[in-house]
Amino acid sequence: MEIVNFAHGEFLMLAMYVAFFAWLLARLDPVVSFPLAALVLAGLGWATYHGIIRWVLGGPMLAQIFATFGLAVFLRSAAQFLWGVDFRVVSAPLLGGRASLGGVFVGLPQLTASVAALGAFVALHLFLARSETGLALQATAQDRQAAALMGIDTERMFALGWAIGAGCVGVAGALLTMFFYVFPDVGAAFALLAYVTVALGGFGNVPATLLAGVIVGLVEALAGLLIAPALKYAVVFLLYLGVVLWRPQGLFGRF
Amino acid sequence: MMLEARGLDVLLGDYQVLWGARLSVAAGEIVALLGPNGSGKSTLMNTISGLLRPQAGQILFQGRPIAGLPAHRIVGEGLSHVLERRRLFPFLSVRQNVLLGAYSPAARATRDDQLDWVSDLFPVIRQRADQLAHTLSGGEQQMVAIARGLMARPRLLMVDEPFLGLAPRVVDQLTEVIRAINRGGVTVLLIEQNVERALALAHRGYVLESGRTVLEGRSEDLLRSAEVRRVFLGG
Numbered sequence: 001m002e003i004v005n006f007a008h009g010e011f012l013m014l015a016m017y018v019a020f021f022a023w024l025l026a027r028l029d030p031v032v033s034f035p036l037a038a039l040v041l042a043g044l045g046w047a048t049y050h051g052i053i054r055w056v057l058g059g060p061m062l063a064q065i066f067a068t069f070g071l072a073v074f075l076r077s078a079a080q081f082l083w084g085v086d087f088r089v090v091s092a093p094l095l096g097g098r099a100s101l102g103g104v105f106v107g108l109p110q111l112t113a114s115v116a117a118l119g120a121f122v123a124l125h126l127f128l129a130r131s132e133t134g135l136a137l138q139a140t141a142q143d144r145q146a147a148a149l150m151g152i153d154t155e156r157m158f159a160l161g162w163a164i165g166a167g168c169v170g171v172a173g174a175l176l177t178m179f180f181y182v183f184p185d186v187g188a189a190f191a192l193l194a195y196v197t198v199a200l201g202g203f204g205n206v207p208a209t210l211l212a213g214v215i216v217g218l219v220e221a222l223a224g225l226l227i228a229p230a231l232k233y234a235v236v237f238l239l240y241l242g243v244v245l246w247r248p249q250g251l252f253g254r255f
Numbered sequence: 256m257m258l259e260a261r262g263l264d265v266l267l268g269d270y271q272v273l274w275g276a277r278l279s280v281a282a283g284e285i286v287a288l289l290g291p292n293g294s295g296k297s298t299l300m301n302t303i304s305g306l307l308r309p310q311a312g313q314i315l316f317q318g319r320p321i322a323g324l325p326a327h328r329i330v331g332e333g334l335s336h337v338l339e340r341r342r343l344f345p346f347l348s349v350r351q352n353v354l355l356g357a358y359s360p361a362a363r364a365t366r367d368d369q370l371d372w373v374s375d376l377f378p379v380i381r382q383r384a385d386q387l388a389h390t391l392s393g394g395e396q397q398m399v400a401i402a403r404g405l406m407a408r409p410r411l412l413m414v415d416e417p418f419l420g421l422a423p424r425v426v427d428q429l430t431e432v433i434r435a436i437n438r439g440g441v442t443v444l445l446i447e448q449n450v451e452r453a454l455a456l457a458h459r460g461y462v463l464e465s466g467r468t469v470l471e472g473r474s475e476d477l478l479r480s481a482e483v484r485r486v487f488l489g490g
Contacts, residue, residue, distance in 0.1 A: 132358075139344045139355055145306055146342040148326035149335070151359030151407065204346075254346060 002144075003053060006068040008194060009187025010075035011166050015041050015173025016182045017079065020088055023177075029094040031112065034174035038167045045166025049159045057158075072187075079184035087181040095178065109178035120171050121210050124164070128206060137161060141204060193233075196240045202253025212251065215239075256315070257282045257411055257442050258303070258334075263312035265295075265302050265466075272298045274466040275312070278444075280411065285433070285443040287453035287474070290463035291487060296446045297339055299463065300413050304336035305329040317410065331359040335409035339416045339446070341400040345389035349399055352388050353380055356406025365408065373402040376432055394425035398432075405436065412436065414445045418452065430456055450487055454478050462486055 005011070015037045022033035048071065056067045095108045128134040140147040140157040148154050180186070193216065201212030216236055223235035243251060258280040265273040272295045280286045288296050301307045303314055305326035314322040321329050326336075335356075343352050353373065357366040374380045377398040383391060388399065397417055404412055417433070418426045433456065437443050447453035454460055454474040462470035462477070464486050470477065477483050 135347070135351055135355060136358060138347060142344040142346055143342055145326075146338060146344065147355075148306065149304060149330060149338065150355045150403070151327045151330040151362070152355075153325075153327050 002057065002141075003064050004068070004195070005048075005162075005165065006065065006191075007048075007072035007075060008165075008169060009189075009191025010072045010079075011041055011044065011169045011187070012173040012176070012190055013079060013182075013184060013187040014044065014075065015170040016177050016180075016186060017083065018170070019174035019177040020090060020182045023090045030090060030174045030177050031094050034116070034171050037174035038170035041170030041173070042163040042167035045162040045164070046159050048166070049162035053162065054155065054158065076184050076187070083184070085184060087183045089181050090177045093178045107179060109175075113172075113175040113178065116171060116175050120168055121206070124168065125206055133160070193236070196236065199250055200240055200243055202250030204254050205250075205252050208250070208252035256280065257284075257317060258444070259313075259315045260299070260303060261313055263299065263302060263314070264310040265298055265307055266310055267298065267307075271310075272466050273302070273309075275468075276463065276466060277468045278461050280442060280444050282410070282442055283437075283440075284459060285437050285445070285457045287457035287460040288444060288446045288463065289450055289453060289460050289477075289483075289487075292448075294463040295466040296463055297415055298466075300336060300415055300444070300446060304334065304413060306336075327359070330407050330409075331361045333361075333408065333410040335404040335407045335412050337400050337404040337412070337414045337417070340419065341393075341396040343388035343391075343396055343400055343403070346387055348385050349380060349388055349391070350384040352399055353403050353406055356403035357408075359407060362407045366406070369406050369408060373405050376405075376435065377402050394421050394429075397421065397425075397429065401429075401432070401436075405441070409441060411442045411444065414443065416446050416448065418447060418449070426452070450483065451478065 018037040018040050019030045019033050022028040022036060023030065052067050052071060056063045093109060095112050097108050098105045099108050099111055128138055136147065136152045137157050137160060139150065140152060140154045141161070144154050147157070197212045197216050198209055200216065201208035201210075219239055220232045220236050224232035227235065247253070256279045258278070260279070261277040263273050263276045264271065276295060276299050278288070278299065288299065290296050298307065302309050305321070305324050305328070309322055312322065313320065316329070316332055316334055319332065321332060321334075344355070347355070353370065354366065357363055357369055362369065379391075379395045379398050380402055383395065388396065391399065401414065401417065404414070414433070417429055421429070433443060433445070445453070445457070454477055457474050459473055460471065460477045461468055462483060469486065470480070470482055472480070
């Protein structure tokens with residue numbers, strides 16, 4: 001919605017800490033605590049919109065970029081200060097081990113996370129396409145002034161957009177703790193991949209992002225297998241560069 | 256008076272666009288807002304509908320002060336604004352665009368009736384219901400935009416340059432529809448560059464020049480006025 005959240009990786013990191021502490025303090029497995037992480041993050045997204053974003057939306061481009069960039073630096077440093085730089089793990093998650101899918105072995109935590117990601121995607125898509133509020137949200141993203149003239153409270157829609165975006169990363173972060181360690185800088189690598197994925201599919205197009213996610217995942221895995229594991233991200237970023245040189249708006253982009 | 260605006264000062268950034276502009280529209284009228292490029296016509300309309308806040312001045316709609324209210328609250332009062340260049344939601348379908356016109360709670364209750372009415376006025380809504388709005392022709396987009404504005408059940412419909420870039424045949428067609436809408440009880444305020452075409456449609460007109468209301472009158476008087484010729488031809 002007119003702005004990119006450069007603190008998205010740090011939101012992911014916070015979601016991971018929520019899941020980690022839920023496990024450490026209350027013995028709640030991430031499979032159980034992920035709705036809590038989604039809620040906490042949705043609240044954070046909403047607060048970020050009201051506290052920061054709405055004040056810079058009309059401002060110059062640089063102010064918009066550095067507002068969320070600054071938030072990212074702040075959140076990362078705050079995490080280091082409060083929880084230290086140690087790597088933490090949720091040991092012995094409820095869903096451990098592997099499952100066999102037609103002869104292919106897949107880690108159960110990874111499988112759970114991808115099923116949940118698909119579920120979140122379907123829910124988001126249905127909400128945007130079918131509900132009144134989802135339509136109003138799309139209308140606001142496509143033309144803010146025209147949306148206001150329909151009687152849509154566009155401020156509320158922006159805040160809702162931020163809450164939903166952060167809520168989704170809350171789900172992702174919580175489930176990620178089942179097979180990835182938690183530390184203050186954990187967001188950076190994932191966020192970069194996320195931007196590449198979204199930009200590859202095209203901003204503002206949810207189904208295209210899913211497709212781009214599958215493409216990025218496949219390229220990463222195949223490059224690791226066929227070329228060299230150390231070069232797998234290089235191949236992903238090369239693909240991204242190629243696509244944006246050829247189609248700057250992304251494969252299915254609108255803006 | 257259905258709409259009464261006076262003493263409006265409006266700034267865009269550091270630049271003052273309106274200087275004490277005024278305008279009033281009585282129930283049942285079609286009123287044309289005229290003026291050269293950059294005279295502040297759209298700014299005046301955007302201020303009335305709440306997209307802009309006036310620095311000074313008053314706006315009364317059906318006797319209630321609305322200056323400074325946010326745009327999404329003003330629609331619910333019965334005032335619809337169709338923006339210049341149609342501004343449909345490009346990646347929503349025609350049907351979704353039109354239905355969003357009745358988003359405000361006051362209009363939502365009677366949404367299906369309104370949809371039937373505007374679909375009879377503009378058959379394109381039924382023919383192209385599931386097409387994405389940005390794939391329509393300019394004329395079709397304008398019809399959908401007006402239909403979307405009517406979905407809010409307005410007492411007053413404001414249309415900014417409805418004929419911009421349209422073929423003469425489509426302009427004639429739209430002119431007839433605007434007359435029909437007006438006969439159906441909706442008051443109309445419209446902006447139009449072509450003075451003769453605007454005054455042929457409107458009962459009365461206002462002329463803006465450099466952000467000030469410099470002339471007003473009945474259409475037939477304005478058409479004969481030497482002052483109108485001076486403003487538009489720079490005589």
